[in-house]
Amino acid sequence: MQAFATLPSQTADLLPLGNVRLRDTTQDGARALESFLAGVERKGFRIAQIALRHEADALDAVQDAMMQLAHRYASRPPQEWKPLFYRILENRIRDMQRRRIVRQRVMAWIPWHGEDDEAGDALEQAPDNAPQPAVQVESDEMMRALEQALSQLPGRQRQAFLLRNFEGLDVQETALAMKCSQGSVKTHYFRALQALRAKLGDFRP
Amino acid sequence: MNVEDMNEGMSEFERQVRQLLNDSVERMPAAVRSQLTQARYAALATRPFWQRSLVRHWAPAGAAAVLAVLLLVAPRGEHPAVSPIASAMPEDMELLADSDALQLGNDQDLDADFYEWAAGEAQGAAAPSLGT
Numbered sequence: 609m610q611a612f613a614t615l616p617s618q619t620a621d622l623l624p625l626g627n628v629r630l631r632d633t634t635q636d637g638a639r640a641l642e643s644f645l646a647g648v649e650r651k652g653f654r655i656a657q658i659a660l661r662h663e664a665d666a667l668d669a670v671q672d673a674m675m676q677l678a679h680r681y682a683s684r685p686p687q688e689w690k691p692l693f694y695r696i697l698e699n700r701i702r703d704m705q706r707r708r709i710v711r712q713r714v715m716a717w718i719p720w721h722g723e724d725d726e727a728g729d730a731l732e733q734a735p736d737n738a739p740q741p742a743v744q745v746e747s748d749e750m751m752r753a754l755e756q757a758l759s760q761l762p763g764r765q766r767q768a769f770l771l772r773n774f775e776g777l778d779v780q781e782t783a784l785a786m787k788c789s790q791g792s793v794k795t796h797y798f799r800a801l802q803a804l805r806a807k808l809g810d811f812r813p
Numbered sequence: 814m815n816v817e818d819m820n821e822g823m824s825e826f827e828r829q830v831r832q833l834l835n836d837s838v839e840r841m842p843a844a845v846r847s848q849l850t851q852a853r854y855a856a857l858a859t860r861p862f863w864q865r866s867l868v869r870h871w872a873p874a875g876a877a878a879v880l881a882v883l884l885l886v887a888p889r890g891e892h893p894a895v896s897p898i899a900s901a902m903p904e905d906m907e908l909l910a911d912s913d914a915l916q917l918g919n920d921q922d923l924d925a926d927f928y929e930w931a932a933g934e935a936q937g938a939a940a941p942s943l944g945t
Contacts, residue, residue, distance in 0.1 A: 801827065
């Protein structure tokens with residue numbers, strides 16, 4: 609958290625100058641937060657979905673992260689929101705993964721446990737048999753392979769790779785989001801890249 | 814950091830991965846997008862009240878005004894010393910205003926005669942009279 613203090617603050621520009629200005633500032637803050645959330649929610653969802661391999665859990669994780677950001681950190685300077693959001697999201701993803709492991713261990717001991725709860729809606733998970741263009745099918749297959757490879761990466765490597773490559777955070781922002789040094793970010797990213805290249809050797813999107 | 818800057822330092826493999834991931838966001842099902850929008854509004858509604866309203870800005874001014882009023886109205890810590898004369902003033906005023914006090918003033922001469930006689934009697938008692 610201490611590192612956040614080094615980021616330049618824009619809040620001084622929003623200091624009230626009068627009643628009208630005050631109202632504008634409040635509304636601007638709400639609009640800025642909404643705009644920020646709208647900008648990160650989809651990529652945040654995809655990152656959660658790749659890590660959790662479960663759509664409903666990914667939606668929950670993103671919603672929790674957005675709520676926590678809005679509730680606790682909305683008053684922080686907007687340039688801190690993105691690293692904060694992804695840090696919260698990653699924490700939620702890890703919580704869910706831990707909970708899932710515990711649940712699986714417990715369920716393994718219960719002979720009568722139903723697997724229907726985990727299976728989800730069969731209609732939703734049924735393959736789409738509608739005819740699709742060949743390019744689309746190929747792209748979907750590649751995406752599936754990429755998701756598979758990403759989900760098999762160690763958590764820190766996957767996080768570093770997706771934040772840098774997909775979300776477009778720079779090294780400093782990624783380090784803030786991952787709560788580690790910039791050197792660690794570079795190391796995690798490099799290792800992730802090596803692992804992905806090894807797994808997707810003939811990967812040609 | 815914009816897309817061009819990001820892509821500049823990337824290898825072909827990284828660019829392709831990035832493109833594929835971005836495409837997957839573009840092709841996100843409408844149902845998921847709708848759920849994300851609902852989640853966003855739910856998150857915005859959880860913002861603390863003081864951040865959502867002007868209370869946030871007016872609270873310090875209001876607190877300062879209340880403090881100023883309290884300082885003006887509340888009794889000071891150091892009380893000024895009250896002289897005995899000043900404290901006795903109300904009682905004296907009551908005595909002067911009382912009608913009985915006026916009567917007392919009118920009977921003053923009688924009382925003087927009485928005290929003069931009483932004093933003489935006392936002296937007489939102290940020295941035994943020779944005539945009796």
